[in-house]
Amino acid sequence: MLATDKITYQISDIDLLKNISVEMVAGQLSVILGPNGAGKSTLIKNLSGELKSTKGEVYLDSKNLKDWNNSLLASRRSVVTQFNSVNFPFNVSEIVMMGLLNTPGDSESADLLTRVEDMMKEMDIHHLQQRLYSTLSGGEQQRVSIARALVQVMKAANEGQACYLLLDEPTASLDLKHQHELMRLLKQKSMQKFCVVAILHDINLAIQYADLVILMKNGEVIATGCPNEIISSDNMKDVFSINGKLETLTDGSQRFYVME
Amino acid sequence: MVSQSLSESLNKLHQQRITVLLVMSALLVVSALMGLAIGPLQIPLAEVVSILYDKLNPFVQNQHERVNEMVVSSLRGPRVLLGILTGAALAVAGACFQALFRNPLADPGVIGVSAGAATAAVAYIVVGQGFLISIFGFLPKYGLPIAAMLGALLSVLALYLFVNRKNGLDVATLLLAGIALNAFCGSVTGILVYLSDDQQLRELTFWTLGSLARAQWESVTPAFIWSVIVIGILLTKGRALNAFSLGEANAYHLGFNVDTIKRILIIFGAAAVGAAVALTGIIGFVGLVIPHIVRLLIGADNRYVLVGSAILGACLMLVADIFSRMIVQPAELPIGIITSLIGAPFFLYLLRKRRQLGF
Amino acid sequence: MIKKLAYLSFFYFVITQCAVIAAERIISIGGSITEILYEFNLQDKIVAVDTTSQYPSDAQDKPNVGYMRTLSAEPIIALNPDLILYLEGSGPAETIDQLSQAGINMVMIPNEYSIEGVKNKVGLVADAVDMQEEGQQLISNISAQEKQLNDYLSDIDQQANVIFIMMFDESSAMVAGKDTGADNMISMAKGKNVVDNFKSYKPLGAESITQLAPDYVLTTERAVKSFNNKAEILNTPLLKLTPAAENQNIIVMDELLLLGYSPRVVNATNQLAEELHSQ
Numbered sequence: 075m076l077a078t079d080k081i082t083y084q085i086s087d088i089d090l091l092k093n094i095s096v097e098m099v100a101g102q103l104s105v106i107l108g109p110n111g112a113g114k115s116t117l118i119k120n121l122s123g124e125l126k127s128t129k130g131e132v133y134l135d136s137k138n139l140k141d142w143n144n145s146l147l148a149s150r151r152s153v154v155t156q157f158n159s160v161n162f163p164f165n166v167s168e169i170v171m172m173g174l175l176n177t178p179g180d181s182e183s184a185d186l187l188t189r190v191e192d193m194m195k196e197m198d199i200h201h202l203q204q205r206l207y208s209t210l211s212g213g214e215q216q217r218v219s220i221a222r223a224l225v226q227v228m229k230a231a232n233e234g235q236a237c238y239l240l241l242d243e244p245t246a247s248l249d250l251k252h253q254h255e256l257m258r259l260l261k262q263k264s265m266q267k268f269c270v271v272a273i274l275h276d277i278n279l280a281i282q283y284a285d286l287v288i289l290m291k292n293g294e295v296i297a298t299g300c301p302n303e304i305i306s307s308d309n310m311k312d313v314f315s316i317n318g319k320l321e322t323l324t325d326g327s328q329r330f331y332v333m334e
Numbered sequence: 335m336v337s338q339s340l341s342e343s344l345n346k347l348h349q350q351r352i353t354v355l356l357v358m359s360a361l362l363v364v365s366a367l368m369g370l371a372i373g374p375l376q377i378p379l380a381e382v383v384s385i386l387y388d389k390l391n392p393f394v395q396n397q398h399e400r401v402n403e404m405v406v407s408s409l410r411g412p413r414v415l416l417g418i419l420t421g422a423a424l425a426v427a428g429a430c431f432q433a434l435f436r437n438p439l440a441d442p443g444v445i446g447v448s449a450g451a452a453t454a455a456v457a458y459i460v461v462g463q464g465f466l467i468s469i470f471g472f473l474p475k476y477g478l479p480i481a482a483m484l485g486a487l488l489s490v491l492a493l494y495l496f497v498n499r500k501n502g503l504d505v506a507t508l509l510l511a512g513i514a515l516n517a518f519c520g521s522v523t524g525i526l527v528y529l530s531d532d533q534q535l536r537e538l539t540f541w542t543l544g545s546l547a548r549a550q551w552e553s554v555t556p557a558f559i560w561s562v563i564v565i566g567i568l569l570t571k572g573r574a575l576n577a578f579s580l581g582e583a584n585a586y587h588l589g590f591n592v593d594t595i596k597r598i599l600i601i602f603g604a605a606a607v608g609a610a611v612a613l614t615g616i617i618g619f620v621g622l623v624i625p626h627i628v629r630l631l632i633g634a635d636n637r638y639v640l641v642g643s644a645i646l647g648a649c650l651m652l653v654a655d656i657f658s659r660m661i662v663q664p665a666e667l668p669i670g671i672i673t674s675l676i677g678a679p680f681f682l683y684l685l686r687k688r689r690q691l692g693f
Numbered sequence: 694m695i696k697k698l699a700y701l702s703f704f705y706f707v708i709t710q711c712a713v714i715a716a717e718r719i720i721s722i723g724g725s726i727t728e729i730l731y732e733f734n735l736q737d738k739i740v741a742v743d744t745t746s747q748y749p750s751d752a753q754d755k756p757n758v759g760y761m762r763t764l765s766a767e768p769i770i771a772l773n774p775d776l777i778l779y780l781e782g783s784g785p786a787e788t789i790d791q792l793s794q795a796g797i798n799m800v801m802i803p804n805e806y807s808i809e810g811v812k813n814k815v816g817l818v819a820d821a822v823d824m825q826e827e828g829q830q831l832i833s834n835i836s837a838q839e840k841q842l843n844d845y846l847s848d849i850d851q852q853a854n855v856i857f858i859m860m861f862d863e864s865s866a867m868v869a870g871k872d873t874g875a876d877n878m879i880s881m882a883k884g885k886n887v888v889d890n891f892k893s894y895k896p897l898g899a900e901s902i903t904q905l906a907p908d909y910v911l912t913t914e915r916a917v918k919s920f921n922n923k924a925e926i927l928n929t930p931l932l933k934l935t936p937a938a939e940n941q942n943i944i945v946m947d948e949l950l951l952l953g954y955s956p957r958v959v960n961a962t963n964q965l966a967e968e969l970h971s972q
Contacts, residue, residue: 119583122587123586124583124586124587144586144589144590144591145589145590146589147589148587148588148589148590149589151587152587153583153584153587155581155583155584155587157581158580158581158584159581160579160580161436161437161438161579162432162433162438162579162629162634163629163633163634164576164579164633164634164635165633167340167343167344168576168633168634168635169580171344172576172577172580172588173588175573175576175577175588175589175590176573176588176589176590184341187339187340187341187344188339188340188341190340191339191340194340203340203343204343226587226588373767373768373771374767374768374770374771374772375767375768375770375771376771400795400796401770401795401796404770404794404795404796405767405770405795408791408794409766409767409770409791410767528895528896531892531893535893537785545763547763547765547766547785547787547788548785548787548788550787550790550791659765659767659768662759663768663771664741664756664757664758664759664768664769664771664772665757665758665759665765665768666759666763666765666768
């Protein structure tokens with residue numbers, strides 16, 4: 075469980091987050107939606123511990139985030155940030171292996187390496203492993219960063235512990251195929267006791283994959299709940315100032331949002 | 335193409351790296367021997383080796399020609415050791431600053447850390463000594479290297495506070511800040527030169543152009559012990575530096591105690607540069623050229639880059655020193671001139687190629 | 694007993710003589726020392742000099758060990774000298790230590806900015822190379838010249854205001870304060886150094902120099918190498934507003950002659966005095 079209790083985050087007296095209480099649980103894929111400047115990234119940073127809330131507390135596994143030991147936390151919670159440039163000639167497998175930098179014991183054991191390799195195949199970057207990270211396209215870099223984040227918590231996940239995966243716009247530079255592949259992977263992870271929290275801009279991806287939607291505007295949470303309730307044309311108009319409507323496929327299998 | 339398994343390719347890479355490091359170590363032994371054997375005074379290699387053997391073995395006392403023995407043991411000996419320690423210290427500090435600032439061009443000389451150390455040393459000579467004598471009545475031992483290290487520390491802190499705004503930091507910003515810091519240190523030194531008397535002025539000329547010529551066991555031995563400790567601590571930070579290469583936020587997410595590691599890098603990096611500058615003056619570009627060559631040879635993994643930089647930095651310094659002794663003999667060229675001669679064009683090359691090199 | 698003493702004194706004699714006679718390979722650090730050695734006709738025994746040894750011009754062809762303040766031990770040892778004569782202030786101290794440790798006979802010659810100081814130098818160099826007679830001869834030559842100089846100067850009572858400029862850059866000039874060779878040379882030639890509020894050399898800007906209002910600008914050939922003529926020097930913003938510029942009073946002398954405090958010291962003083970008091 076990852077939860078915030080009335081957190082407020084200020085920079086020079088401006089509230090970037092106002093009194094936010096949300097709860098995300100393992101087994102669910104939670105998606106944060108909202109326009110630019112809504113405070114989505116700031117919320118993720120407060121959840122990861124990178125930023126310390128001005129007021130209120132963040133709890134991970136019912137334990138205050140402040141009381142977590144750094145490397146223990148890292149073995150359970152990994153983060154994919156928005157910008158991941160690297161100025162040194164690391165190759166792809168090295169970047170992925172950095173997920174294991176803090177793993178105690180033999181981080182290069184054959185068993186672990188096989189699983190890292192599977193992960194790279196799953197992220198469709200296995201063929202890139204000898205390439206220099208800095209020479210990859212933005213989407214490829216994104217997939218490498220996600221693989222690194224998954225590798226980081228692989229050991230704990232394998233031991234059956236609940237793991238937390240926070241992603242800031244993970245689909246931003248991916249092509250359509252990789253967007254859906256990633257979302258399917260995240261969904262699948264969430265079903266394996268992961269608590270996945272991702273910021274998305276694509277409403278339809280949220281409808282299709284999210285278990286929980288957190289709708290934000292101006293540093294406040296406007297609504298939380300399952301996508302069917304939250305993603306309504308009224309809410310979308312309110313939050314994004316767009317006019318659109320929800321349609322359903324003729325076979326009734328899927329809903330989607332279209333702009334008018 | 336048959337694709338290798340990850341563990342196979344990692345193993346192969348590991349072996350490659352170990353091989354390169356071993357070759358570098360052999361190169362270091364050869365350059366140290368060359369440093370002991372080559373000089374304006376011609377001494378046969380066999381005699382150098384025999385003198386060395388006798389010095390290390392208290393039970394043998396062969397007769398050597400006094401001047402030869404003196405040149406090898408009290409002139410070239412400390413000089414070679416000083417070359418090793420400054421080369422290793424500057425190269426390792428360079429690699430650390432590069433990861434800390436996420437900037438492959440961060441050389442202690444280029445970004446003004448060496449200048450900060452030298453300025454502090456000059457300040458110590460011109461005003462500090464008199465001040466300390468008036469307070470304590472005597473001069474504390476190692477006052478000069480301590481001043482140099484504090485100067486280096488202040489410079490890194492200033493750069494860090496100025497430059498560290500968010501992760502997406504532009505490579506050029508640090509270089510521009512370095513220009514400003516170098517200029518500032520230059521003017522402070524200028525003021526100090528104005529305040530100095532004739533005797534002090536003579537000492538000051540030494541700081542502007544680096545040289546190993548003043549090496550003596552008395553000062554080199556404690557500096558060597560100190561550098562071994564400082565460099566040793568920095569060498570254990572390879573994993574952390576790898577994490578820092580992804581940015582501070584990612585290093586934190588990976589579970590590193592970012593603030594502690596930053597402190598260690600800043601303090602011990604400054605201590606390495608300060609100790610080197612205190613004994614040799616400003617020697618530029620070693621911290622830029624060496625880590626870069628090492629990365630070309632064995633990749634960017636800092637666990638290996640740091641060790642490789644220490645070894646190759648020592649090699650470069652020893653070879654450059656041999657040139658500095660031989661080119662204009664019987665006079666001597668300051669070694670800083672030689673390293674800049676190699677380093678400055680290399681710096682421009684990196685600056686021009688940086689898009690292709692990926693930074 | 695007497696026999697023993699006789700042996701001892703004989704040995705003592707041999708040893709001391711050896712030490713002096715052995716000086717066959719001399720390194721001279723300091724222009725004035727080199728000049729004295731040339732006066733003694735010892736040029737063939739000089740194996741190397743430093744960069745300040747510019748006179749006589751033959752000395753410039755000798756191997757050069759670099760600037761006197763940044764000497765390095767090994768190349769000097771490699772020249773296998775048996776005597777190093779070095780001017781006070783040569784260094785760094787570490788190098789001097791190392792050279793003595795190598796068993797080379799090191800003789801430091803004090804550099805005092807006066808005619809007496811030059812005589813003293815000559816005496817010390819003569820002792821070190823065992824040419825006392827030639828030394829005495831040179832000292833009495835200098836004394837004779839000194840007497841003539843004093844006769845000439847005794848007729849002069851007014852003091853000329855002089856500024857000595859060691860070198861120029863775009864915005865300032867490095868000028869001599871008190872306790873410098875130039876300051877003493879100016880006094881010896883019955884001039885007055887207008888700079889009397891600091892010691893050693895410091896850079897001064899145009900306004901300070903104008904305020905000091907020197908009647909004469911004294912400088913070295915090296916400092917004005919980049920200028921075409923004297924008028925051009927005086928026309929720089931640094932000097933333009935001084936009385937010296939108004940009257941075109943600029944004296945350019947050889948640096949080593951003026952500041953070297955060599956056997957030519959009286960010569961130098963004379964030359965400067967004539968320039969200062971010709972009107």
